[in-house]
Amino acid sequence: MSSSVLYDTPGPRAQRLDRILNVVFSAMLVGGLVWAGYSFYQRGIFDDRWAILWDPPKGQEAADVWYSLLVRGLGATLTAAAIAAPIAIAFGTLIAIVRRGVTRRLVTGSATVVTEFARGLPVLMLMFLAKLAFGWSPLWSVVFGLVVYNAAVVAEILRAGLAALPKGQREAGLSIGLSPMRTTLMIELPQAVRIMLPALVSQLVVLLKDTALGFIVSYPELLRTIKTNRDYFGDQYTIPLFVVGATIYILINLSISRLATYIERRLRERGRGTEPPEIGPAGPIPQSGIGGPAREEGAHAGDPVFGAGRRPSSHAVPQRRPGETDDDYRHRVGEVDWRRASIEANTRTGDSQI
Amino acid sequence: METFVNEFGAIWGGFLATLSLTAASAVLSLVWGTVLATMRVSPVGPLRTFGTAYVEIIRNTPLTLMFFFFAFVAPSLGLTVGLGFQWSLAALTLYTSAFVCEALRSGVNSVGVGQAEAARSIGLTFGQTLTQVVLPQAWRTSVPPLISVLIALTKNTSVGAGFAYAELVTVQRTLMTSNPSDGLFIFFGIALLYLVITIPLGFAAGRIEKKVAFAR
Numbered sequence: 001m002s003s004s005v006l007y008d009t010p011g012p013r014a015q016r017l018d019r020i021l022n023v024v025f026s027a028m029l030v031g032g033l034v035w036a037g038y039s040f041y042q043r044g045i046f047d048d049r050w051a052i053l054w055d056p057p058k059g060q061e062a063a064d065v066w067y068s069l070l071v072r073g074l075g076a077t078l079t080a081a082a083i084a085a086p087i088a089i090a091f092g093t094l095i096a097i098v099r100r101g102v103t104r105r106l107v108t109g110s111a112t113v114v115t116e117f118a119r120g121l122p123v124l125m126l127m128f129l130a131k132l133a134f135g136w137s138p139l140w141s142v143v144f145g146l147v148v149y150n151a152a153v154v155a156e157i158l159r160a161g162l163a164a165l166p167k168g169q170r171e172a173g174l175s176i177g178l179s180p181m182r183t184t185l186m187i188e189l190p191q192a193v194r195i196m197l198p199a200l201v202s203q204l205v206v207l208l209k210d211t212a213l214g215f216i217v218s219y220p221e222l223l224r225t226i227k228t229n230r231d232y233f234g235d236q237y238t239i240p241l242f243v244v245g246a247t248i249y250i251l252i253n254l255s256i257s258r259l260a261t262y263i264e265r266r267l268r269e270r271g272r273g274t275e276p277p278e279i280g281p282a283g284p285i286p287q288s289g290i291g292g293p294a295r296e297e298g299a300h301a302g303d304p305v306f307g308a309g310r311r312p313s314s315h316a317v318p319q320r321r322p323g324e325t326d327d328d329y330r331h332r333v334g335e336v337d338w339r340r341a342s343i344e345a346n347t348r349t350g351d352s353q354i
Numbered sequence: 355m356e357t358f359v360n361e362f363g364a365i366w367g368g369f370l371a372t373l374s375l376t377a378a379s380a381v382l383s384l385v386w387g388t389v390l391a392t393m394r395v396s397p398v399g400p401l402r403t404f405g406t407a408y409v410e411i412i413r414n415t416p417l418t419l420m421f422f423f424f425a426f427v428a429p430s431l432g433l434t435v436g437l438g439f440q441w442s443l444a445a446l447t448l449y450t451s452a453f454v455c456e457a458l459r460s461g462v463n464s465v466g467v468g469q470a471e472a473a474r475s476i477g478l479t480f481g482q483t484l485t486q487v488v489l490p491q492a493w494r495t496s497v498p499p500l501i502s503v504l505i506a507l508t509k510n511t512s513v514g515a516g517f518a519y520a521e522l523v524t525v526q527r528t529l530m531t532s533n534p535s536d537g538l539f540i541f542f543g544i545a546l547l548y549l550v551i552t553i554p555l556g557f558a559a560g561r562i563e564k565k566v567a568f569a570r
Contacts, residue, residue, distance in 0.1 A: 018397065022398060022399055025400040039432060040432075043430075120548060122548065124513060124515060124516075125545065129537070129541045132530035132531060133534070133540075134537075135534075211416075212418035212419055213513070215422070216418070216515065227426070242423065249415060250415055
């Protein structure tokens with residue numbers, strides 16, 4: 001994070017200012033919370049309405065309420081997601097393979113048009129299409145919308161991953177006589193999936209969030225269950241039910257997001273060992289040249305090349321051409337460019353998770 | 355086909371409704387998102403905490419839940435937000451601003467550490483470093499992701515259809531219900547109107563991305 005670089009290590013004056021600002025803003029935040037809490041209290045938000053969670057009215061048991069929320073509601077949400085996710089991933093992968101591996105222009109072109117079309121439409125529109133024009137049941141309408149949209153996004157994520165691979169991978173595959181399709185399947189795809197795994201996992205969060213659109217096409221998922229419970233028990237019970245629902249959604253999505261961040265960190269740490277030579281702003285630092293390896297003393301202990309007691313093999317490190325950007329250079333030299341891949345994936349697919 | 359032509363007035367009304375909701379919430383969420391991004395990179399601890407918590411929570415909340423909050427929950431909290439347009443605007447703005455904040459922050463993070471170090475070493479203050487060195491560069495990297503956020507926002511306005519805001523998907527629903535046989539034509543016609551908004555935006559993103567690419 002560069003934010004720590006934006007400001008200097010604070011001196012006495014800045015430290016004093018920091019302390020004052022800290023106190024002021026903390027007081028403002030706490031004050032705001034207290035004020036909100038008090039005004040809620042005045043409106044009777046903290047009265048016995050919360051009892052619906054353990055002792056509901058109308059002769060119902062707490063178990064009934066929780067059963068409808070957690071088993072029926074959450075169950076329906078997870079069912080839709082569990083059906084849609086594998087189908088979307090399968091179709092998305094298929095489209096990505098077709099766009100990369102098939103040499104016929106007509107086929108790849110139409111695959112591109114279809115993904116762009118599906119990605120540019122609201123998911124809700126697709127759900128209504130299935131529900132009203134095809135006459136499908138709410139569950140399958142939800143699944144249809146989720147599958148069409150997310151398959152297109154998965155295809156786009158994988159396309160970005162394939163594009164970020166070093167060109168040499170494909171060239172090597174083709175030069176040992178593999179067909180373009182086999183090169184894609186056996187050489188490029190496994191690597192692309194690996195580097196795009198975080199983006200793919202984040203996409204699951206989007207998919208799970210979008211199941212809530214089922215509320216609008218009257219699929220009885222979690223949000224719809226909350227609404228039904230509210231309609232049954234009465235308006236004053238909206239808040240406790242909503243708080244429970246929101247907590248469930250946020251907890252599940254937050255843990256999947258965390259998983260994505262974890263995978264991303266793991267990949268980055270693992271990737272470090274195989275990274276090509278360090279590239280300075282003025283071009284690559286030569287690994288060896290006149291007078292022996294320039295960077296021997298800077299080598300890391302765990303570096304496999306140095307660990308084996310060998311001198312680094314001398315090979316020409318391509319120079320950056322004038323006017324070439326960092327990204328272009330890396331692409332030409334054949335380095336998996338993580339930043340470019342992730343930016344590509346984000347800009348192409350619409351910021352992840354939205 | 356016939357329905358699409360006959361009902362074009364209603365469809366056009368829906369298109370304008372979608373467009374105005376998109377434009378209004380785009381402006382508001384850009385403003386609020388910039389404020390949030392400033393909070394997230396600021397030296398003041400409590401502001402950073404608030405910004406981070408806001409973004410983390412909103413990003414993991416379904417948009418439909420935000421609409422639900424303003425439509426059904428907010429009235430009992432004493433927050434009366436007007437019908438249809440107003441609560442759609444509130445929900446979309448609060449939701450989208452979290453993503454605007456992330457786009458801007460990733461732009462700030464993409465500026466090389468050396469830039470800020472150089473600025474500081476020639477004696478610029480925090481404010482000067484930010485406004486004269488870091489932000490002009492961050493802005494250029496942020497534009498393409500910001501446009502993707504706007505594209506997503508355009509599509510997200512459709513959630514208003516479930517909460518009493520009459521926009522394109524609402525029109526789609528009423529037309530499809532009354533003319534089931536014409537469903538596909540209505541679908542593709544309305545899809546075209548969405549693509550009229552989203553494709554130029556995506557095209558602009560690609561152009562700007564090429565234009566602002568620079569060597570670091």
